[in-house]
Amino acid sequence: MAIQRSTPWTTPRNRHIARLALAMSAAMFIGACGGGSGASADKVRLTMWTWSNEATTAFKKAGIIDAFEKANPGIDLEVVAQLDKNYETLLTTGLAGSQSPDIVALRSYGVLSSFADSGDIVPLDDVVKDWSGFSKPALAGAKGKTSGKYFAVPQGIQTAQVYYNKKIFADLGLGVPASWDEFLKAAQKIKESGVAPVVIPGAVAAQISLAAEILGNARRGAGDFEQAFLEGGKNLTDPDNVAAIGLLEQIQPYLVDNVTSVTLDEAVTLFATGRAAMFPSGAWQVTTFANLGAEIDYGTFDVPVNPDWPSKAVTVSYADGGWALAKRSAHPAEAGVLLNWLAGAEFANLYANAMGTIPARDGVTLKNPRLAEMYQRYQSAPSTYLGAAYLRYGSPSGTDLLGEQVQKMWLGETDPAGAAKSVQTGIEAWFRPADFQ
Structure with a gap:
């Protein structure tokens, strides 16, 4: 019986090959998706990419986008789900282009570290002002292995x-x-x-x-x-x-x-x-x-x-992904505002309950009793x-x-x-x- 292997995206060389192979088709794709363009004359539009259709739905229907834009009236947020199977490949090409997304969701540990080593995402140690609410396991998954710096705001556990x-x-x-x-x-x-x-x-x-x-x-x-x-x-x-x-x-x-x-x-x-x-x-x-x-x-x-x-x-x-800042974001200051909001308890409560995930930080109350029970056990003996x-x-x-x-x-x-x-x-x-x- 042939076993189904995963396809980890682990080396800069692989991603370089993908850039060459996908450059022409991806240019058309990225142009259609947009990214980093102004929503209007007086507003900035940030584009976030994720591999998860569920996350996109949560941002739109659970009031996450509305809550962020209400707190930051000068910024509009667009969340785009890419194809899960080819996400890292699409992301490699997208982050290299002039129409790069501003914020990207990345899987923790090896995938995150690989993108950090390539220079396509930037360290967040000085961008995010307060890391104190996050659990130690969540932060471990947000670090680049080579530099030891934080490259993502943890999504969940x-x-x-x-x-x-x-x-x-x-x-x-x-x-x-x-x-x-x-x-x-x-x-x-x-x-x-x-x-x-x-x-x-x-x-x-x-x-x-x-x-x-x-x-x-x-x-x-x-x-x-x-x-x-x-x-x-x-x-x-x-x-x-x-x-x-x-x-x-x-x-x-x-x-x-x-x-x-x-x-x-x-x-x-x-x-x-x-x-x-x-x-x-x-x-x-x-x-x-x-x-x-x-x-x-x-x-x-x-x-x-x-x-x-x-x-x-x-x-x-284990850490379940995080939000990273693209090096070629057209609006790094506004993206930093978003990342600091994503690091807060308001977002963590909305996201964990909408997605049905264990929160990466404190200050969250889970409404689902089964998840709340899992969370309690996790806090006792992770x-x-x-x-x-x-x-x-x-x-x-x-x-x-x-x-x-x-x-x-x-x-x-x-x-x-x-x-x-x-x-x-x-x-x-x-x-x-x-x-x-």
Whole structure:
């Protein structure tokens, strides 16, 4: 089964090639979209690009644009969604042109750092006046790896946890498991009832990697392992990380049939229709289920730990993008006004509630009770998604490698130790712990 790899945009060379290949067609595209042109004789129009249609809708329908323009009557704001699949390619060309957008949404960590290294976006340390409200994980995703400076105002945080069907659990007399052993016992009871206990999108490397992180972060040692990994004291062949990967082997008897062929959409459908009882995934699924109109009563929990594990239960989390200032913005002063507003609590409240995301800063009250519960757990015991935060700066990415190796493990072609060794060997082509110190 061929696994779906992600396509991280990680090197200036790749982006230079894209500039040459797309220059003529993109010039026409950018001219149609506009950017940085005055809205009227006495107003400045700022153009913001994002990969997300949902974000564009939120800005327009949740009152975000209206709130900004009311506070800044001399500035109009236009938010444009570009094609998600080709976003970084379009952005590369757009940022190089004379009609550059003013503000751009960028994915955190590796993608952001690559654009920072190219010089297409500018540092914001002195542009944004107050960074104090943002959480440490959110700020970590907004830094360029080379310079250590801030290049984006954080958008939000994604948490990752296990979704479970409350009706299935109640019908079988099951509660939220209090240990990993209880988790496996619950899975066995669900399987005996004729329902698939767990669904994972096993055809998609990034989704397998995410599930592996949700299940194994605490078993690996959570923050203690992260620190040792970045200091060079441990690598991915460490016995605790091998044991964490081994949890994916332990749950194999409880996965949906033909798991290595299951796509993300299929996994969502299986859970939403009650054909799978548990689904390890990100906080964004709250919005997905709501948009589907799925009549499912579900809850979430962090993976419970056994007493001999090196960490308590944690909420896996990672920075979920940010707003950056284009170097070729025609209106950098006004763009700076917008960025400072985006860094404030008013925007954070509007955006987090409209998008259904965990906020990147304090001063936010989430109206959705499920998201509020996730946010509370995150505040109590956050732990970084290692692959997203550190292993996507080069090729092959650690998340692609891990997804491929877990799939091979499910197919009987490797074991946890072999999988860990293959991932470690793969990232050694580019990963250096000293780069993150």
